Amino acid sequence: MTIGMQVDQRVSLAVSTVIFALRPHPSTGLMTLWLPLVRRIREPYEGQWALPGGPLEANEDLAASARHTLERTTGLTPNYLEQLYAFGSLDRSPDDRVVSIVYWALVQPDEVARAVDGENVEWFVADELPPLAFDHSEIVTYALARLRAKITYTPIAYGFLPPEFTLAELRAVHEAVLRTSLDPANFRRQALASDTLVATGTYLQGTSFRPPALFRFTAGAPTPLPEERR
Amino acid sequence: MTIGMQVDQRVSLAVSTVIFALRPHPSTGLMTLWLPLVRRIREPYEGQWALPGGPLEANEDLAASARHTLERTTGLTPNYLEQLYAFGSLDRSPDDRVVSIVYWALVQPDEVARAVDGENVEWFVADELPPLAFDHSEIVTYALARLRAKITYTPIAYGFLPPEFTLAELRAVHEAVLRTSLDPANFRRQALASDTLVATGTYLQGTSFRPPALFRFTAGAPTPLPEERR
Known part of the structure; x- marks a missing residue:
């Protein structure tokens, strides 16, 4: 909202979720990491794929917001859910200032079979994504690096088993x-x-x-x- | 701000910083972890100690905000600065909804000697703090746990050397x-x-x-x- 020359300098807050599941690769048949993306139906980046998420509601805590996103996107509940990072660079959204608190979730195979994709939702091989909206490609790269590092020193594999x-x-x-x-x-x-x-x-x-x-x-x-x- | 029955449901965003330095313990003389706190000069929690920080400015990225807080509080620049966690429970502030993105910083001994404490700033032994405002005691506990875990598997000690x-x-x-x-x-x-x-x-x-x-x-x-x- 602008009043005369006064620009609204407020920072808005979103919560996004990187949801990993293991499924066979479409060409090799090997088990590989997949994640669901949502096609944007408005500007900016209309028509491009983005991580599922949305503005933080005043009556939701951060993890609840991530869980709701997961439920809305896939119909699933996570086997593992952890805060990844808060992304807040000045230029990450073209029109306004948005800080995104990103969670990552692991979904168990039985669950994946029951996934009901939400509207405009599609699953992709995590290492073969199209260019994403905003800085979401960078976020996915960071989430993949965290997952791959963490599986070597914590029992995080349980999230997929x-x-x-x-x-x-x-x-x-x-x-x-x-x-x-x-x-x-x-x-x-x-x-x-x-x-x-x-x-x-x-x-x-x-x-x-x-x-x-x-x-x-x-x-x-x-x-x-x-x-x-x- | 309330207009009639309509409550402002916006979520505001703050950045706080846990600043660790090593100094001798006042009774034992052993090197120990200290951190600076700021005495609150307004409600809520007026007169209580809190982590240094403030609202995120629209023209600052998150780490810049943490660095400015450090500079304002101690006159120092950090040797190590890392995002700790975003805290966003519904009840963490009595009057409004605030999400705090918390950074932790390590300060090198030469730097500590040059520290110029800001107004209402005092240093405390990190494991012997008074009750803090908001959920800041919980945040410090979490930061201490992260530091103590991380020093066992990464060369983070360089932040103090x-x-x-x-x-x-x-x-x-x-x-x-x-x-x-x-x-x-x-x-x-x-x-x-x-x-x-x-x-x-x-x-x-x-x-x-x-x-x-x-x-x-x-x-x-x-x-x-x-x-x-x-």
Whole structure:
């Protein structure tokens, strides 16, 4: 709102969410990271793809806003939700000053199968995105770097796994996220030494005559603050 | 501002900064973490201590706002500056809705000696603070936890050290931050194995007949985004 020459210098606040899920790559068939984007239906950047999100409502806390965005975009609830970063460069939006607090979410495979895409929503391979609106390409790059760093030192893979899983399933998540193949014996040794896994004492049913053992994480990757816990 | 029954539902945005420096503890004389606080001169929480900060100006990016706060509070420039977290619970301010984007800064000892405290500013031992305004006690607890976690896996100690330092000086920083004594031989072995240090080939001058070697970090602790780099 402008009154005479006086320009409204207020800064507005948005919350956006980078939602990662693992699905097969359309050409290679290998498990890979995907994320949903929303096609903008108004200027600026009309017709371009952007991260799902919106203005922070006065009656919502930050994580609740991120969860609502996720629900509205995909119909899903996250298995893992963490604040990524607040982006506030002066030039990130052409017409006004917007600070975006960005969350990232991991969605579990069972959930992905149930995803109901919202209007103007489409899923993309995370490393093969079209040019995005605003600074959203930079945000996705940062989120991918954070995910790939964090999976090497915290049990964040649980965000992509059911509560009980085999070491082969855990390795497949690491391979998909890191886009590399990992030596099974080395991975097994490191995983068991990492102190974050415990054998459930049960085995995967209905497979070979040597069914693989099931594991669970000893604790979920700790989220830093109460508001991010479900 | 209220107009009739219509309440202003806008969310305002503040930037606050947790500024850590190492100084001797007033009773034990041991090096310990300190931080500056500002006494509030208006309601809410008039007379109580709070983190330095203020509303985000429309023409400032987030890190610039944090740096200006640091300059205004202490006259110093940070040796390390990183975004900590955005705090946005609904009830964190009694009268209005404020989201605070919090930075944390580390200040180098030479700098601390030159600190010129701003008005209503006082330094406190970080682990012995009075009750703070708003949710600032929770923010400090979180910043301390982040600092203590991060020093174990990144070369963040450089924020408290001159560009060249001895292993004893590096160990003293770790001991002060972690509030524990560390075995010199173990610390030396781990520090040299960490791949973040390099010997300068020079030695501390004017000391014993076996002067200790000087080291520097191979790279500063990487800050995630350009806006946080100086």
